[in-house]
Amino acid sequence: MNSDTYEVNKELKDIAPILAELPKNSASEVPTGYFQLVEEQIMRQIFISENVHKSEMQVPEGYFEKLESDVINVVSKNNPNKSSEVKIVLFSNVKLLQYAAAAVLILFVSVWIEFNVNNTNAITEDTTLETSDAYFEYLEDNIDEFDINSLVDHDLIEESDITLITYTEDAVTDDSQYFILESEINF
């Protein structure tokens, strides 16, 4: 019996003699082999807990506290003369930069306007020419006697403008006659 047990029992006898006589062994039951089993379970959990902890990305203790001073030291060693120099930007230089920026901006705007206006004209002309050529080609290939008579009736062309070319049967297979406009038709 150690001193703590003795002291506790003595105290208990003085204030509660009936309670002091009762057995202190716990009446509660524990499964057989529980304490051996639970020790292994706890050790497994400790192992998992420790290894999960280690697998996380870690940095040495106090790394971030030292980082700033370490970087400054390295920079100072590599550039001992320049470390204390501070770059000064004069106000007049700032104004000059503003003018230069404005000039560059104007230049860009001018080039952009010039480029876009010229480009638009070129595209329009090309499109017109292409359309007219295609149109006249279409008319030449597809005009027939009825069309020519209609044009003459409406005084859009004169009979003198028309040259009737008669092809021999040797030269043409399917069609016997083609009317060809010698002059361009102006609508």
Added chain:
Amino acid sequence: MIFPEDENILNLIISYDKRNEGFRYLVAKYKEKLYWHIRRMVENHEDADDVLQNTFLKVVKNIEGFQRQSSLFTWLYRIATNESINFLNAKKNKYQESTDVSALQNVTSYESVNETIVLQSLASAIKTLPDKQKLVFNLRYYDELPYQDIADITDTSVGALKASYHLAVKKIEEHIKKNV
């Protein structure tokens, strides 16, 4: 089995190369004491098992921060007590139902009918105590701890603990006298 002193166990744990050996000693040395301390608080074996394992995991996670201002033993008891209280608070309603069953299981394991009746009376008397008084009673009566250690575990003054323990013991004694 003879276990190393607490100081040596702590040194093994912080040495890293023998860390596992240190934890093995720690668990082996304190598993039963902590189990019974927890069991008396939560009463049910399954709950005690859960709380015991959580207690050791918490110890492992916080061992680096242990300042050695108190003894390792009282620090472990303190963590076990807090874990038990948290567990009881989280499962208060369920706990009330299960304690009645476990109390019956406890007393039926005794052959002596008289002893069974007395122990049943003791168990029911302990249940009537307020939580703090019950904790102090268990630590003093069952674990036989000095008042100073109980004070460290419960964050209470020694004077208040003595008063609390004496009150608890008197209540239990009266309860047994009336019921046996």
